[in-house]
Amino acid sequence: MHTLSQTPEARLLSDTRQAPLISFQGVGKTYPNGTVALHDVDLSIFRQDFVFLVGPSGAGKSTLVRLLIREEKSTHGRIYVDGQELGRLKHRHLPYLRRKIGIVFQDFKLLPKMTVFQNVEFALRVTRGVDRLTRAKVEEVLSIVGLEGKENEFPETLSGGQQQRVAIARALSHDPKLFIADEPTGNLDPATSWEILQLLLQINNRGTTVIMATHNKEIVDVMRRRVVVVTAGTIIRDEEAGGYDEAPGALAEVANAQ
């Protein structure tokens, strides 16, 4: 179990002068069909944090992610990202929020008709246009993810791990403050999953806040980072340096459910 210095409350005390990068304040989400996805969620995530978001399928993890990128609006409560309240964010300002966030998914979302280089360049083109620095930036992020020499290949010729690396490079291209990985290892073998995780740690070490939603028990247990467990739309555990199934009661059920 966490020590006093590791509890979220202690963290809040030590970070009183630093505003959280992300703050959920009594956030609830009910979908139009009546499904309640989140109940009164309170959560603070600070700059340079690395947070695992775990929980069974349908627990509300994806809703949390969708709320963060404002693909959905909360039904009640407030969400702040980098000081901006998302509920009051106008539609036309949404792109500028998304440029602060890099996001990768289980299914990579690469464009099959574009090469590796073009997939990454595409993200720069739509946000700031192409200039003389673009090629250098694309090469830089491809080098970070270890894909030098693969620039002219098409996604279908790459392995799953390599495709996820391209997606990560694309998400990194506009230097996001927040990096969200939604089940990034869901389609990958264990060895490749570890490679992707190492990459996310490297990104975190460069100063970017990372949130990783995952079902991968082994990774969470070995990494001993902050763990937020969501079950039935409620955060049942928020623990520094936690494991996947260390909590009593409901968490054991979560682990067993996997």
Next chain:
Amino acid sequence: MLSSAMFAPAVAWQNFWRNKGLSIFAVSVMTVVLLMVAVALVLGHSFDQTIKGVESKASTVSIFMRDETPLMNVANLESRLRDDPRVRSVVFTSKAGALQRYQNDPSIPSDMLQGLEGYNPLPATVDVDIRDIKDETAVVGLVKDLPLLDKNGATNYREDVIKRIVLFGRFVALVGAALLLGLTGVAVFIIMMSIRTAVFVRRKEIEVMKLVGATDWFVRGPFLLEGMFAGLIAATVAVVAVGGGYHPMVDWGRSYLPWVPLSYDAAFLGQLVLMMAGFGLLLGALGSYLGVRRFLHT
């Protein structure tokens, strides 16, 4: 590598070309609609010219003066009418002038003129040209009760005819506007559906664009250009077809409907090109805007 400024046009052209079948269908339907619009515009213009021709004749009222009317009174009447803002021009023709005009009219048979030697039955006339045919009744009302008017003489003022012309003109304008509105709606709908299909084909690319922070206008731009491109092609085909058929249509009208004062107006062709190009671009842009709109706000 495409420069940023060329990105939207290049993507628009790529999409147009990649979805050839859909693009050709959209352009074909728009061409049919724009052809109908162009035909409606040409017919409307010809009708307008015809109405104006009839109106210009009907809007001239001839006031026949009694023979004993003092010249001073006629001058006063002329002056009063000239000062009226509804009146375009006033022309006085004396009895002698009227006779001379009658005698010089080639359509009058010479045996009819022989009986007029030493006798002039024609009255002096004040021809009043009224700017707007709708004001004719009011202007005539000013003079019809004057004692100097020859009540026995006929005037070419036909109130009922004028009312009918004005009414018919309004009816045609109303039907034309309704027809144009309906056709515009059809064209916008077709473009909207075609762009919506194009959006569906490219949904993954758009999803990525939105995720990485593209603005709505960046996503919308290529689709807007694609729709405008389709509209411009359709407008070009429609203008070429209708422009080419305009002169033969007027000739045909003149030979089969000689009583209708049809005329060929070359200057109108220039206006038609501009109107159709503008209309095609507007339809394409509007249809595309509506086609992408729903997707951008979900």
